[in-house]
Amino acid sequence: MHWEVKKVNKMRIKLIVNEKEYEIEVEPRKLLADLLRELGYTSVHIGCEDGKCGACTVILDGYAVKSCQLFAVQANNSKILTVEGLTKNEELHPLQKAFNDNFAIQCGYCTPGMLMTSYDLLSKTDKIDEEVVRKAITGNLCRCTGYVNIVKAILNAAERKKGGEWW
Amino acid sequence: MRPANFEYFAPQTINETLSLLEKYGEDAKVLAGGQSLVPMMKMRLIKPKYIIDIYKNLKKDLSYIKEEYDRLSIGALTTHYEILTSKLIRAKCPILAKAAEHIGDYQVRNRGTIGGSLCHADPAAHYLPAIVALNAELLVKGPNKERIIKATEFFKDMMTTALGPNEILIEIRVPKLNGYAWGYEVIQRRSGDFALCISAVLLKLRDKFCESAKIIIGGATPIPVEMKNTEKFLEGKTLDEKIIDEASMKVYEELPKPMSDIKATADYRREMAKVLTKRALIYALGGEKGE
Numbered sequence: 028m029h030w031e032v033k034k035v036n037k038m039r040i041k042l043i044v045n046e047k048e049y050e051i052e053v054e055p056r057k058l059l060a061d062l063l064r065e066l067g068y069t070s071v072h073i074g075c076e077d078g079k080c081g082a083c084t085v086i087l088d089g090y091a092v093k094s095c096q097l098f099a100v101q102a103n104n105s106k107i108l109t110v111e112g113l114t115k116n117e118e119l120h121p122l123q124k125a126f127n128d129n130f131a132i133q134c135g136y137c138t139p140g141m142l143m144t145s146y147d148l149l150s151k152t153d154k155i156d157e158e159v160v161r162k163a164i165t166g167n168l169c170r171c172t173g174y175v176n177i178v179k180a181i182l183n184a185a186e187r188k189k190g191g192e193w194w
Numbered sequence: 195m196r197p198a199n200f201e202y203f204a205p206q207t208i209n210e211t212l213s214l215l216e217k218y219g220e221d222a223k224v225l226a227g228g229q230s231l232v233p234m235m236k237m238r239l240i241k242p243k244y245i246i247d248i249y250k251n252l253k254k255d256l257s258y259i260k261e262e263y264d265r266l267s268i269g270a271l272t273t274h275y276e277i278l279t280s281k282l283i284r285a286k287c288p289i290l291a292k293a294a295e296h297i298g299d300y301q302v303r304n305r306g307t308i309g310g311s312l313c314h315a316d317p318a319a320h321y322l323p324a325i326v327a328l329n330a331e332l333l334v335k336g337p338n339k340e341r342i343i344k345a346t347e348f349f350k351d352m353m354t355t356a357l358g359p360n361e362i363l364i365e366i367r368v369p370k371l372n373g374y375a376w377g378y379e380v381i382q383r384r385s386g387d388f389a390l391c392i393s394a395v396l397l398k399l400r401d402k403f404c405e406s407a408k409i410i411i412g413g414a415t416p417i418p419v420e421m422k423n424t425e426k427f428l429e430g431k432t433l434d435e436k437i438i439d440e441a442s443m444k445v446y447e448e449l450p451k452p453m454s455d456i457k458a459t460a461d462y463r464r465e466m467a468k469v470l471t472k473r474a475l476i477y478a479l480g481g482e483k484g485e
């Protein structure tokens with residue numbers, strides 16, 4: 028089979044990941060998920076590589092998105108938040124604590140995506156109930172827990188947020 | 195998988211976008227939210243040589259929901275999330291919010307745009323039957339002029355629209371649903387999956403007397419299709435259980451041969467068109483109306 032190999036110049040982009048600035052050269056086709064992992068943000072899990080599992084979810088300019096469905100160049104001049112950015116001074120974020128306390132983790136592969144989606148949900152929605160949570164995490168697949176404890180954890184995190192324990 | 199390489203542009207203005215399109219023509223693809231285009235590139239179903247990213251710099255100009263006269267004007271780069279959560283849409287054109295609610299998942303709705311979805315024109319896309327039922331107008335811009343394309347004439351075939359190769363969609367104009375009852379029902383195998391069949395219904399009612407009806411079936415055929423016989427049947431009748439049953443049976447008979455694929459057979463889609471129309475009519479009669 029004949030493959031046409033197209034030579035493409037790399038592009039220089041600027042990113043702010045968890046408040047740290049980067050200026051990097053990337054090929055336009057470089058996926059944001061790949062770039063973030065190469066920069067050391069290995070909380071960005073690549074599960075299906077296909078936009079189905081949500082394990083690569085990050086917050087891009089205030090919105091939870093799947094970083095495997097974006098080119099890094101699309102995130103030029105953007106702010107990105109990953110799980111690494113949730114913790115403060117080595118202390119777990121209340122959302123992470125809620126996951127821990129409610130046994131919402133088994134193998135842990137889906138956890139970063141679950142955290143970022145629910146972080147986005149909780150920061151935008153005041154009325155949280157089980158249905159809202161379950162609908163919000165339809166784009167995040169978990170093959171171990173059966174979701175029950177994850178839903179519990181997110182509801183518990185909403186309580187913590189109401190109680191003022193949040194950043 | 196990883197996509198083939200391409201050259202990337204993020205134009206600052208609509209005019210710059212148009213001149214890039216003019217220059218690269220068929221080798222270029224316009225990228226909006228990218229929730230359909232990027233997966234297709236990753237699966238190497240398409241390999242555009244040039245990507246023109248309009249979301250990057252034009253999002254701020256082309257993302258809005260405005261009330262103008264008897265209609266709402268929606269910027270092409272308004273995301274599904276913005277449509278779903280807009281108070282204006284909820285109050286004046288709720289059928290659109292209902293359609294947006296079913297699209298993909300939380301993350302996809304955060305990034306995907308209404309303009310992108312319409313131009314992609316996937317037969318299973320949730321907006322299509324709603325937009326056609328609403329008789330929306332699409333404002334497109336080419337090198338030298340703007341023009342309006344009616345939604346009823348926009349969709350030409352599966353993933354094919356009336357948009358010229360050097361034109362982009364700027365704005366979607368939908369009427370306010372003053373006094374119209376509506377219903378929107380969809381079947382998908384699981385949340386976030388492609389729609390197998392959609393029924394979008396608009397009724398002008400006086401109590402239960404139907405003055406006019408619009409029924410559009412989506413997802414079953416390559417482009418949304420209007421159920422003209424059923425509409426005529428409903429007009430001038432007082433709607434009750436029996437009439438609704440008969441009307442949904444008419445949809446079953448009237449629907450042109452549906453698509454058959456790995457997700458659903460043609461027969462199943464036809465059956466669902468009947469069931470969904472019945473549900474949509476019941477929902478419409480149940481009272482939730484646009485203002």
